[in-house]
Amino acid sequence: MKKLFAEFFGTFWLVFGGCGSAIFAAAFPELGIGFMGVALAFGLTVLTMAYAVGHISGAHFNPAVTLGLWAGGKFEAKNILGYIVAQVVGGIAAAGVLYLIVTGKSDYVDIGGFAANGYGELSPGGYSMVSVLITEFVLTMFFLLIILGSTYPKAPAGFAGIAIGLALTLIHLISIPISNTSVNPARSTSQALFAGGEFTSQLWLFWAAPIAGAIVAGFIHKALFDKE
Numbered sequence: 001m002k003k004l005f006a007e008f009f010g011t012f013w014l015v016f017g018g019c020g021s022a023i024f025a026a027a028f029p030e031l032g033i034g035f036m037g038v039a040l041a042f043g044l045t046v047l048t049m050a051y052a053v054g055h056i057s058g059a060h061f062n063p064a065v066t067l068g069l070w071a072g073g074k075f076e077a078k079n080i081l082g083y084i085v086a087q088v089v090g091g092i093a094a095a096g097v098l099y100l101i102v103t104g105k106s107d108y109v110d111i112g113g114f115a116a117n118g119y120g121e122l123s124p125g126g127y128s129m130v131s132v133l134i135t136e137f138v139l140t141m142f143f144l145l146i147i148l149g150s151t152y153p154k155a156p157a158g159f160a161g162i163a164i165g166l167a168l169t170l171i172h173l174i175s176i177p178i179s180n181t182s183v184n185p186a187r188s189t190s191q192a193l194f195a196g197g198e199f200t201s202q203l204w205l206f207w208a209a210p211i212a213g214a215i216v217a218g219f220i221h222k223a224l225f226d227k228e
Contacts, residue, residue, distance in 0.1 A: 003079075004086040006057035010049040011090035014061050015190050018042035020098055022115040022180075039172030042181070047165025054161060062184040063087055064210035068144035071218025073226065074151075084186075091190030099194050116191035116199040117182040117206045125177040129205065132179040136209035137216075139171045140183045144217035149225065182206040183213075 021041035025033045050059040058075070060066045063084040069075035102111060113122070119132035149155060150163040175181045182188040188206035192199040
């Protein structure tokens, strides 16, 4: 249960900090943090929680990461379901808190995109479904390769959280204009459930592409790099 609570709180912090920065601060008049600020916020959520609870649960905070680590031989299949449920519930809880804050604004009209992910008309830059699918697959694959490599026993000890956090920052710098950046089905689910409409109907891609990319990365690491 400690591991599941760690995954819940870690995913909560990722969604609250990352999506919260996009909703409240990205375009705030005159003081907006922009794409770079949002990207850094997502990276910082993972970096901080990796050191806070990584020693408890491994700091997945992402169903794709859990499945990628399983594919790489670093996580037991019997624990997959519990981790994914904890991650999705943590993300939804964070989105619920964000919703309560958003709707308390004096000039609130509607929830808008709520930092949800999308393709086509819902892509910030108008990118197609194929473009978004490729982007999410490739970025998640490299994210898992970085996670697996930086946590490898022969890697420098104590620096994995920094590498992983900076990797997530870079991923957001690349893909916010393309898909609003997912690489995390729990993060996508939490926002889509509140944004509703087409965001919900497009959610399948933000499960399929990240999970496929993560599993491929796990197999690559196991076959090519996980050797004595």
